[in-house]
Structure formats: structure tokens, C-alpha cells
Amino acid sequence: MSTEVRVPTLGESVTEATVATWFKKPGDTVAQDEMLCELETDKVTVEVPAPAAGTLAEIVAQEGDTVGVDALLASISEGATDGAAAAPAAKADAAAPADSGSSESIDVMVPTLGESVTEATVSTWFKKVGDTVAQDEMLCELETDKVSVEVPSPAAGVLSEIVAAEGTTVDAKAKLAVIGGSAASAAAAPSAGSESHAAQPAAASGSKPDVEDAPSAKKLMAEKGLSADQVTGSGRDGRVMKGDVLAALSAPAPKAEAKAAPRAPVPAEDASREERVKMTRLRQTIAKRLKDSQNTAAMLTTYNEVDMTETMALRKEYKDLFEKKHGVRLGFMSFFTKACCHALKEVPEVNAEIDGTDIVYKNFVHMGVAAGTPTGLVVPVIRDADAMSFAGIEKAIAEKGKRARDGKLSMAEMQGGTFTISNGGVYGSLMSSPILNPPQSGILGMHKIQDRPMVINGEIKIRPMMYLALSYDHRIVDGKGAVTFLVRVKEALEDPRRLLMDL
Template sequence: MATEIRVPTLGESVTEATIGKWFKKVGDSVAADETLLELETDKVTIEVPAPAAGTLSEITAAEGDTVGVGALLGQIAAAGAGTAAPKAAAAPSGAKQAESAADYGGRREATSTASASGAGSAATTAEAAEKTAAVAGDAGPVERRDTPPAPSAAKMLADNNLSADQVQGSGKRGQVMKGDVIDALSRGAASEPAETPRVAKGSGNEEAREERVKMTRLRQTIAKRLKDAQNVAAMLTTFNEVDMKPVMDLRSKYKDLFEKKHGVKLGFMGFFTKAVTHALKEIPAVNAEIDGTDIVYKNYAHIGVAVGTDKGLVVPVVRDADQMTIAEIEKEIGRLGIAARDGKLGMSDMQGGTFTISNGGVYGSLMSTPILNAPQSGILGMHKIQERPVVAGGQVVIRPMMYLALSYDHRIVDGKEAVTFLVRVKESLEDPERLVLDL
């Protein structure tokens, strides 16, 4: 008896997702709770585990398909049961494709047929024959496809001096996936750089040198939210600079003892988060939001920490940061950072932020104007620490300086409040004892 694989509950207000990648193929054996595929939602990537052990007998939704909560993704047959042929993915307009696969003495052969209005049968037959030989283990070249390799596969191809032509793709419309590259390398695929056809300059054949990749749901959501913030909020940015020497000296003095006691490294984010929560208490408008004709003041500080991942920018939230110590903040940021890197963030990790901190300095940014994370009214931009000459006590000295940027919604935050907020953050960082004494 087959066990159905269905789309799980995706979280509050999320009703659909896009299939990012299948990790198993029809005919593969699976263990209970083994990850079968990834679902990409507007906010996070969710792994779907196998509901039972057995053999993946059917895939009903292919990579790139949009599916709703509860939709059927595939089926798992009990161990020893036969497997059904995979259903063909929807083909481009004007063409139909069908694929079937069977194992003969351990050698898998696949044939594909396609028909297009008017012509192409001979070319299609040749392509099918070549694909059959490649799947069966023929060392001959694989014809290049229109669909570019997946980003992770493209990186692995480049690292190993391979071209997509040398790898048989298992993804939708023959897309080369990371697992396909791994399989090719394990078979000893040539590591010599593939010869690429030269295109004459000014030939007008730019399209042949372009790559078209569909935006992930996360990237689409990021684009929409950022543009909505620009369209709705009256955004303005104010700048200041902070002398990081006091914080750096304090960190250098206590970092080893701090890590030994708390089991986490002492970074800069703990100081910045604590400085922000202190300033928010004094300037509550920066921690508020507009709801229709009302202003909602938040008597708590849920601080979003922007994290760049290979799939886009995510903003996990440190909840009640105003009630936490620097050590507790560092531990929570560490946990959220690992979860973001591994694609393990839950919906609860991403919701409810009241203010955001974005650290472009880790990428070398010297100054920027961050965009609000709506419906929040403020976001603090951190930047690169750079030694610069400054005047201190009537003398020119060299100090490790950082530019700070506060973008805010001018509909709710006045200029005086924004400048005061940024000055309070600066004061706390240049005199970190204030953070301990709550001054």
C-alpha cells in the first residue's frame, strides 16, 4: 500500500509554496523521516521528510511547480512493491514530452520523444538516442539544454572545470542539479575545461550569452516588500559616526573569559543590539508602526537581524532583546545565524520584529541607506570599521571609526527624534559602561 507525500502546513498566512528541489528520484529507496524535497515559501525554505520508509514510487509535482497546503507531491510504496513511472512535467507551449524509465541488469536506459508543429522529428530522435546513451553510461557528450544549471550545480561545475554539456541533468526540462554533478564526478568525468564556442564581438548574438533564471519565491517576496516600503513610507536617512575603540578594547579584554563562561564568542552585534534597545526606550516612535490612522507603540523590542544567505536576505528576530543580557543576545543571534545558513529557520523565527539592524560592514560597505523592513519605522545600518584621523582632546589621532545610518519613516518619526536616537546609540557604544548601568 502506497503512502502519500503531501504539502505540510506552511505557517501563518502562507498558503502555497514552490518546489525547490527533489533529493530523490522515482525508484530510489527512502528511510522514514529522510528529507525528500525542499519547498520554498515567501519567507523560508521548508524540508519535507518521508512519512514512511519504502521506495519513491511516484512524483506528481515537479521542481518549479507551485503547490498549495495539502497538495499531493508523490507516493512511497512499501519495500518490495513495484514503482510507477514518473509523470511527465508540463512541456513548453506547442510541444509535448513523455518519459519512461526501466532498469535492465543494473543499466538504466531512458528514451524521450517530442513533437513540435511543423518539423523537428529527426533532431528529436537524435537527441533521444544521445540521451539514452548518456544515461546508460556512454562517455559521449550530452547535448546542451535551454534550462541553465541550478546555482549550486553551476558553482560545482566551475570548481571542477566541467561544462553542463558533460553532465546528464535530472531536473525539470533536463536541468543539471548538484546531485547530477556529484554523480558525474564519481564516474570520473573529465576535469579539463570544456571548449566554448567563440562569439564574435558585435555579432548581435547577445541572447546566446545570456542566462535566464526564474526568481525564487523568497526573492520575489523580497523584491515586492522592498518596493512596497519605498512606495508607502516617507523614508529618510540620517547619519553619524561612532568611535569603536572603547567597544573593541572591552571585547579584546574579556572575549576569552566571555567565551569560556557563556560558550559563545563575544561579537559586536550584542553591543549594537543592546545599544538599540536602550535608545528605543527613550525614543519609542522609532519602535512603533502605523496601522491605518493609528500609531501602535510597542512596549517590547523584537530586534530583527538581517542575514544574507545564498537564497537571499532573511531577517530572523531576537525576541524581547530589551530583557536580555549581551550574552543571551549573542547566543540567540548565533542560533538564528546557523539556522539561516542551513535553511532551518521556522516561521516563528521570522515574524514580529519591531526594529531591524543590518550589518553591511561584513561585506565591506563603508556607507549605505538601508530600506525599511515594513511595517517597521526604523532600521539601523552598520558599516565597515575603518581607521581614520579624528580630533580628540585637541589633537589629531587615529581611531577605528564606523559610519552609522538610520533610515526611518518620517510619517511617524520626526527628524529630532531620529537624530536623538542615533546619538544615543553612538553614546552607548563609545561609553559601553552605559549598557551595564542602564544609562
């Protein structure tokens, strides 16, 4: 019996990859989930694990070949050799608890962090060395640029060693800790383990290991006259990939960074009352992306106001029936999402993005909904919001919002947005200028609904009013388009029937 090894899903809009490196050759014994080869796309490097244990019978796609999604890479013969079945046991050093007193040691590795995420910071250890842990019990929490990742114990036993302490930055393949099978092994592990791990930094500080760069990378470096020491490799063991060469070629000439102004001296009586806390990776990323947005886009904001009388009346009339039928509350976000999708059809450049010298128009709406969490602002994405019903939108917003507050959002859930809505009104904001979420070209800011005197047909009436703000990238969106978009949103909310009539 043989098992096919095929190209995995490569990511949104990525349709092909290049086979960069094979780690195994035909005839080699492989364990399930052992890495077989590395694929290289325009943006990321993808490792392909063995779908089953056995013997690598045939390699169909050679190094340097370009393959599409689900293409056949190789085949594995199952049961062709006893070695494959024995490999996992041998890898564990045949350390199952026995009368001899030996015990199995299992490494706790960094889990999959998400597409394009290469490192994380160990934020919190829930256990300490010597603690007994159950299988799947949470050991520690990692913090990436976007999300927090909990690391469960791969097996029951004793936490015999913590390799990466709190505050340590680790890569996607790093060892975090070691689980011993018994208290006896836990007592012995720190002394033996500390010596082996103490030797690792020394080895790492030496010369770069002799690794084979990706064929496509070597070819491109030769064409462009680059040497390997001019390119930083992102592949396994520092292997240079094609994307690394392209990044090196497109990188601007290094410029002297402007240093931040030194902090003014603090009086001694105040210094003792200060508290200095290191920024989380999420907060650092938020700061960097917001500043990059200001530096890159020609950002401008236009304002309008909307009379919420009709939308509020419609919501009040149907909210109980809506919740009874659909099992979710009817809020204002579904009205605004629908109104924005409606307006984006008329002004498609607000839903587009700039890619080099091209404008990419999106014939769909993946709506980002900014959500505040205890650790910072995140923007989960509701895909194909333009094709969803009011109930579908409300359910998606409720589910994404809960996952955001619990820190359970995945990287995939925050990627690919084409337009964003930010509701500062929930915090009492009356007026603000939202910052673009790159590479998007538009973001709508909602604000507090406040009763104000308005002139209606020559009479002063009290109406529930909300200020709206559209920040847009003036490189792609002209003033006329921005104002038209905001007016269409205003019209749809002041007369929600227009949404039903597609007017």
C-alpha cells in the same frame, strides 16, 4: 474515556476566532489528525485536527460562535466504536504487504508551511520514480516566500509516482508524490496514477464545487451587498471566509498596471553568452517587499559616526573570559543591540508602527538582525532583546545566524520584529542607506570600522571610526527623534559604561 477538542494557539496577538465550518457531525467516526472544523480569525484560517481517534460525541461550539484560545470545541469518545480504530487501516485500503501481492500506497502531502503561508514551489526532487526510500529520508525541497522546507518520506517503500514536478506551485494541502510498499506496486502505480491525476485538472477546470461559505462571511456579504463571485475564497475548497470579504472590501479599485519597459534587443553574439534563471520565490518576495516599503513609507535616512575605541578595548579585555564563562564569542552585535534597546526607550516612536490611523507603541523590543544567506537576505527576530544579557544576545544571534545559513528558520522566527539592525560592514560597506522592514519604523545600518584621523582635544589622532545610518518612517518619526536616537546609540558605544548605568 473522552478527549476534549480545544481551540489551538491562534497566533501572535490573536485572542479569539469564529467557528466557520464543521466537517464532521456528532456520531461520526474520526481518525487521529483528521480535520474536524475550521476556525476563522481576523487574519488567517485555522484547521482543527482530531487529537485522537474515536467518535465525535458532542459539538460544543456551533458554526458562527466566537471562541477564545483554549476554549472547548467538542469532545471525542475513544473506544466507543470499532470504526475509529479501523479507519486508518481502511483508509490505507488494507494494503499491508501480504501473500496476495498487494501493497500499501501512502500519499506524500505538503507539510505545514507556517502561519499565513498558503503555497510553495517544488524546487528540488532528491529522488526519482522507482527509487527505494527509507522512512524520514528527504524526498524533495519546497520553497516558500521565506524559507525552504524539506519533505521527508512518511514511510519506507518505493517512490511510485511524483505528482508535483520541479517548478510546480502547490497549495498547503496538495499531494506531492506516492510511496508504494513494494517494487511491484511501484511499477503499476504510474499508469494507474497518471490516469487519475490526469482527470483532476479537468475536474478542477470546471465549475467551483458547491461549498458552504463561512456564516460570518455570508452575513458580512449580505450587509455590504457583495455576491460570492466578487470574493475570492481562501478556505477549504474555495470556501469564502470573513477575512476574504474584508480583503475584498478594502481592496483598491483595479488600476492598469504599468508595464515594464521592454528589454532592449541583444546582439546575437551576446545572446549565446547569457544565462536566464528564474527568480526564486524568496528573491521575488524580497524584491516586492523592498519596493512596497519605498512606496508606502515616507523613508528618510540620517547619519552619524561613532568612535569605536572604548567598545573595542572593552571587548578585547573581556572576550576570552566571556567566551570561557558563557561558551560564546563576544562580538559587536550585542553592544549595538544593547545600545539600540537603550535608545528606543528614550525615543519610543522608532520602535512603533502605524496601523491605519493609529500608532502602536511597543513596550518591548523584538530585535530583527538581518542576515545574508546563499539564497537571499532574511531577518530572524530575537524576542525581548531588551530583557536579555550580553551573553543571551550573542547566543541568540549565533543560533539564529546558523539556522538562517542552513535554511532552517521557521516563519515564526522571522515575524513580529519591532526594529532591525543590518550590518553591511561584514561585507566591507563604508556607507549605505538601509531600507525599512515593514511595518517597522526604523532600521539601523552598521558599517565597516576604519581607522581615520580625528581631532581629539585639539590634536589629530587615529581612531577606529564607523558610520551609522538610521532609516526611519517620517510619517511617525520626526527628524528630532531620529537624530536623538542615533546620538544615544553613539554615546552608548563611545562610553559603554553608560549602558550599565542606564544613562
